[in-house]
Amino acid sequence: MKIHCIDCGLPFEAEVTGSVNVREHPELKDRVIDGSLFMEACPHCGRVNLLGQAFLYNDPDQKLLFWLLPGGNETREMEAGIKARLSASDPGILAGYTTRIVRTAGDLMEKVKIFDSGLDxxxxxxxxxxxxxxxxxxxxxxxxxxxxxxxxxxxxxxxxxxxxxxxxxxxxxxxxxxxxxxxxxxxxxxxxxxxxxxxxxxxxxxxxxxxxxxxxx
Ligand SMILES: [Zn+2]
Known part of the structure; x- marks a missing residue:
């Protein structure tokens, strides 16, 4: 993904992760909780930029699905697409899952912390x-x-x-x-x-x- 630095304005390429299954990649869970999966430092000036990507957090063990959909038109299309795909599939597919939409990386980090603490x-x-x-x-x-x-x-x-x-x-x-x-x-x-x-x-x-x-x- 091409990012334009919010500070110096110069473009740079950032590797963006769009989803994580924390059973398969438990090491990425820490990067969700500390937020580093959603940030990248500008190679020109060092300023940390928020990537603003859409993201799916999937924890099959705790049965948690959190969609980070930051907002705007693209998000609305994506949201509609996700709902259509899920309603076309086996209706039992989400059974037992807690599913949420969140709007910011900070909100996602908080959700993970809440459910990891055994809270609701x-x-x-x-x-x-x-x-x-x-x-x-x-x-x-x-x-x-x-x-x-x-x-x-x-x-x-x-x-x-x-x-x-x-x-x-x-x-x-x-x-x-x-x-x-x-x-x-x-x-x-x-x-x-x-x-x-x-x-x-x-x-x-x-x-x-x-x-x-x-x-x-
Ligand atoms: Zn910069």
Missing amino acids: DVTIELCKHVTKMELTGQEQDKARQRAITEAPFKFFRLDGPDNDIEFSYPLDGKMVGARVGFNVYEDCAGIVSRNPVMRPSDPFTVVDPSWIARFIG
């Missing part, structure tokens, strides 16, 4: 919402409350003996963390199980903060 992404999105409410409740300053509400929270990791949930998000120009007890996750899991409409029935759903927002008053 719908519950995590609700958990982010609850965590933001808690954080803004402790803030007096209105501008800061808004900054937290609008910040893109990402699942970072499970940590400590009690499996605390750690989120990371940008605030005042730097990345900061928010930590909540696992009981918050369990409470959210309870809410999701009592409200099955929160769980997407369309296998090509983008599960992100706006997905969960539609169920919250």
Whole structure:
């Protein structure tokens, strides 16, 4: 794939990986999680460029299929093509699979981390919402409350003996963390199980903060 550097503007050739089956290529999974599969340094100026490729993440052991479809016309065609191919094939082919569409490499990295930690992404999105409410409740300053509400929270990791949930998000120009007890996750899991409409029935759903927002008053 030919890339034009976002910094110096010079073209360079980058090798682009379009899909990975992590059972066959477990070594590539690390490159998904650290994002290096989606970036390439410009040979002219050294600036790291995001490749912006469409990508399929396939984990047959955990039965996960994540399509990274960055958006735009090309993506819409690709999305339609994938749906047509899958609906023409054996309807049982996706049975038992968790399938998602994601729009950025960062979102894909987060999905992999969530499911690798044995967690569920719908519950995590609700958990982010609850965590933001808690954080803004402790803030007096209105501008800061808004900054937290609008910040893109990402699942970072499970940590400590009690499996605390750690989120990371940008605030005042730097990345900061928010930590909540696992009981918050369990409470959210309870809410999701009592409200099955929160769980997407369309296998090509983008599960992100706006997905969960539609169920919250
Ligand atoms: Zn460059």
